[in-house]
């Protein structure tokens with residue numbers, strides 16, 4: 348992660364939005380800090396018999412609209428500032444998506460690639476043991492995020508059931524199918540991002556067939572590539588943490604993924620040109636999709652961005668000074684709290700199914716998500732026109748109105 352403090356960036360976004368529409372000072376003061384932040388130490392027995400202690404966090408930001416909701420990230424750069432920023436954005440995102448949830452986020456500081464599967468299971472179960480008193484279907488419902496998987500959610504759910512006896516599965520979402528997971532949850536963030544884009548494409552003056560560059564090819568970037576391609580757009584570039592590739596007539600995601608699995612990186616992908624991270628961000632294309640980590644579009648590179656639209660599928664990929672530069676250039680930024688809200692929307696459907704003991708089909712899940720995201724995307728676009736501002740500030744305003752109402756302001 349870069350040296351930009353994500354929580355300061357989040358608070359800067361808040362104050363910029365509230366210049367455009369004012370809110371009661373008491374309400375805003377409360378939103379400047381989370382309701383609760385918890386630090387935990389998690390002892391894990393390693394495969395070689397030694398004991399290591401890992402440091403983890405859970406931030407419960409705001410629950411005025413429902414139980415705290417937000418993923419758990421395993422990353423070597425994860426710290427409390429990042430988790431606080433992510434929890435704050437979750438509170439806003441759930442309000443933008445208009446789902447009955449508040450905002451929270453969790454994380455553990457580690458590089459998961461350095462742990463064996465048994466060690467990761469010990470760590471995931473240990474995290475749940477430390478926090479089982481604050482998690483709960485009506486209190487705080489975590490989910491996957493960067494480097495965490497459905498299998499890890501299953502370990503945590505199982506640990507929670509052992510401790511509390513509650514076997515509904517509603518304490519955590521993103522579980523595997525057949526173990527309380529929802530149909531459609533895996534692709535939901537990428538698909539939802541595509542639905543948001545599609546609902547706004549004409550309003551943003553984009554052609555029916557666009558060129559798309561995607562940074563990051565994990566769960567979110569990978570599914571985004573699939574759905575953009577299926578809808579007739581051309582994914583011209585993709586990247587992972589090691590570098591990227593470019594192919595003017597389009598990359599097929601499954602071929603890229605298989606190549607990466609076999610070779611460990613994208614370097615040497617047949618027919619494609621190798622490009623750097625920096626080159627991917629400044630490619631001449633219609634849509635740039637950051638789908639990796641925070642602070643990728645900064646004042647250093649924003650001036651060189653040539654895409655007409657930035658669809659933020661990662662959380663916090665654009666800094667506040669970069670927002671101003673992009674806005675000045677007439678580039679539409681579809682903000683993270685709208686663009687990637689498909690994930691938490693379907694997570695909430697999973698929670699609802701678990702609470703009611705139901706199981707919905709993928710077609711039903713996708714249709715419900717599409718209808719909801721279409722409606723909210725257009726509401727945010729219209730709010731940006733009404734307030735003569737960018738979609739980030741418009742999304743903040745809409746979210747703040749909803750949270751303020753729930754808090755009685």
Ligand code: NAD
Pocket residue numbers: 491492493494495536562563564565566567568586587588589624638639640641660661662687688690691
């Ligand atoms: P993931 O762990 O599956 O994938 C992350 C990807 O980013 C990997 O391909 C990795 O190689 C790549 N990456 C890391 N650093 C990079 C760099 N500097 N340049 C290019 N690529 C880089 O994670 P994910 O679940 O796909 O999440 C990606 C982003 O989307 C995160 O910001 C996350 O918070 C956000 N998000 C995820 C979900 C979800 O449902 N998974 C929901 C909403 C938002």
